[in-house]
Amino acid sequence: MKVLVLNCGSSSLKYQMLDMADEVMMARGLVERIGAAGTAIKHRRIHDNKTYESEIPAKDHKESIEMVLKLLTSEDYGVLEDLSEIEAVGHRFVSAGEHYSNSVIIDQKVLDTLETLTYLAPLHNGAAISGIKACKELMPDVPMAAVFDTAFHQTMPPESYIYPIPYEYYEKYGVRRYGFHGTSHKYVAQRAAQMLKRDISDLKLLTCHLGNGASICAIRNGKVYATSMGFTPLAGLAMGTRCGDIDPSIVFFLEQQEGLNSEDIDEILNKKSGILGISGVSSDFRDVEKAAAEGNERAQIALNVYVQRVKTYIGGYIALMNGVDAIVFTAGVGENDAGMRSLICHNLYNLGIMLDEEKNKTHTKAAVISEEDSRVRVLYVPTNEELMIARDTVGLVLHGTDNAKIEWKPLAGDMMDEVLRAVKRYLKTLE
């Protein structure tokens, strides 16, 4: 089954075309500055790495998707003979509140419900709805699924999601912790269980999605027990530009002292804080690390704050779960920054966490990087949210269930992945 995965941001569109018979990516791309002057598209066909880069006239998501469909079927850059080869579309939808705890097929009733949820993440949810409506017009007969960043976290118990503020705000407006990056946390948790040859339902895991945005998730027996992002993705860890947890009174203090309104403060806490805000250098860890190495004190403080926050969550979540079997690092920093992994795991041997510094420096795709006798295994695993969205989409379209309900058994490493793909290819020939 060939699946188009769309991730609509407020002014951007990321996409991947996947052939799910053997789970390979066929093409990927990014449209940026939609609706503004100089909308740009970057498209890559995977098998020969042929790239198309250009400015395009696209006033909205619909025109951007039209352009993507043209590229996907173009002679020079395409991977499809005809649009009819697209058998399903999977949409990333950021926040479903408490409405969906699993991915869903989008019918009119679901679309109506999704429209009522725009307020939960106005920019992202609004953009996703535009994308869904555009696909409905452009490919009316192709089934579509919505995959939610919040869904995986819906298993949290009330003590993990209720805020200590008057309960009526939860009842009236759904003000509670939802958690985000759920698709990524779920993917790397499943992958880690496979790599450890363990059943996910027997494991206590801490998944650390450390990218520009960052969150940590405590997963017990395959279900989320706690997570660091909150009502919005602003909570939890210090991030590239987001502040994470701060004393809420700082907001009122800044309002008064600087004469700022809530929009200004929203902008400061989301876009000008985090390691950018502390260092004044950059939101990119590579720049901040370079500056720190050259003696920039604020850059060093920024990194120290970052590390301390991650350690605080790791320690807290180990206490909540009464232990942990494995810690999994993923996303830009988690996958690529061996130095940061080393700092985070430094001096945690009392918790049974012992990183093998040599293995940590290896640059394979995914690896177990703890010492042989470390009680807690440490891994890094590249995340793949698009594949997860495509898997859920295929599951829903073919079997009426997403992969949350498919039992994931441990496989004997990558060899088994190959065998499974071969079996899937064979089954496909029987269809």
Ligand code: ADP
């Ligand atoms: P997002 O999807 O949230 O935009 P990513 O997961 O792609 O973010 O992570 C991007 C961030 O990862 C960059 O801003 C950068 O700080 C960090 N990053 C990527 N590669 C490296 C690296 N080799 N070393 C350190 N940091 C890295």
